[in-house]
Amino acid sequence: MMILADVPSIEVISLSRGNAKIKIDTFNKRIKIIELNGNLNELLNKLNPLIEEHKLAKIFHICTEKNLEPFKQEGFIIEAKIDGFLNGLPGYFISKFITTERKMSINIPEEEEILIKAREYMDRDFSYLIEDKFIIKTAKEKDSEKLSKLYDEVFKTYPTPLHDPKFIKWAINNNVLFKLILSDNKVVSAASADMDPRYLNAEMTDCATLKQYRGEGLMGKLIYELENELKKTNYKILYSMARALSPGMNIVFSKHDYNYGGRLINHCNICGQLEDMNIWLKKL
Known part of the structure; x- marks a missing residue:
């Protein structure tokens, strides 16, 4: 019998100059940043209470190469890349791990x-x-x-x-x-x-x-x-x-x-x- 998965909730986070759309996925214990129009550091600070409340351990995002640098500065790493993914531009699959345990794989x-x-x-x-x-x-x-x-x-x-x-x-x-x-x-x-x-x-x-x-x-x-x-x-x-x-x-x-x-x-x-x-x- 399958253990029931939750339906992820999508929320819009207001920022001082813009907003962000995120998906809170409690079943997989992660947040996906769907869209970001504003300051990444401000967003991450606003995500901290959600991470603590739901015991989340990974933040995931897909972005173009020109938008990579701010994420790298905040500790995101590139896990995968798909050429042509975003209207012909490469899509970078990037993640920030909240816990050491989450970023370690024994397999x-x-x-x-x-x-x-x-x-x-x-x-x-x-x-x-x-x-x-x-x-x-x-x-x-x-x-x-x-x-x-x-x-x-x-x-x-x-x-x-x-x-x-x-x-x-x-x-x-x-x-x-x-x-x-x-x-x-x-x-x-x-x-x-x-x-x-x-x-x-x-x-x-x-x-x-x-x-x-x-x-x-x-x-x-x-x-x-x-x-x-x-x-x-x-x-x-x-x-x-x-x-x-x-x-x-x-x-x-x-x-x-x-x-x-x-x-x-x-x-x-x-x-x-x-x-x-x-x-x-x-x-x-």
């Missing part, structure tokens, strides 16, 4: 071995065909209940509340494209593209396959179908955050010609604990 050696193995699959040809017993389709609102059952079975914890059919319905109506695979009218695999129409980038995410159906090439087919849909709407950049400890998901993205862009340390509460996430990116 780096194992994660590096998985990354090396995944990269061996680049530039290989492979088939997108799946057996006739499987049906692939675009998810509609009516599929929300079946999708929620899949995610509840696959993940002990997950960064977003995919256990909730209402949340999935909301996502379907808010620029999230789900593809699913059915077998005997049961959803056995699914993935989504979380689309940002401002910058024409999309996160390939919510990848899940029931244990007994793994090794059938289902996730590769889902990624392939999602990419085809995004090409039709002129999306330019695709990326994914794959669990750094998951050989399967890292191999899937490497196979699909995604390039490694960095690693976000202790970023998501997934599979029962905070885990490091590898960034994979692809230009369409």
Whole structure:
């Protein structure tokens, strides 16, 4: 049974000269700075009470190169980079760790071995065909209940509340494209593209396959179908955050010609604990 994730709250923080939009994510114990129009130091001072109240341990932001310096001066580090992410400009994934524990990962050696193995699959040809017993389709609102059952079975914890059919319905109506695979009218695999129409980038995410159906090439087919849909709407950049400890998901993205862009340390509460996430990116 999945442990329930909270829906992150978005707030606007008033500054002396401007404002900032932030996302308070208590489940993943972090704050994301979505937009900043004003002084960073002033914002960080105003975030301190929220950090203390919710016991948050990481501040995360995505910015262009020209806006990096003030964040570096405040202790942010670059964890990943995606070329072309922000209207053609590189997007820098930067983080400030509030606690020493949050910035330390004990899994780096194992994660590096998985990354090396995944990269061996680049530039290989492979088939997108799946057996006739499987049906692939675009998810509609009516599929929300079946999708929620899949995610509840696959993940002990997950960064977003995919256990909730209402949340999935909301996502379907808010620029999230789900593809699913059915077998005997049961959803056995699914993935989504979380689309940002401002910058024409999309996160390939919510990848899940029931244990007994793994090794059938289902996730590769889902990624392939999602990419085809995004090409039709002129999306330019695709990326994914794959669990750094998951050989399967890292191999899937490497196979699909995604390039490694960095690693976000202790970023998501997934599979029962905070885990490091590898960034994979692809230009369409």
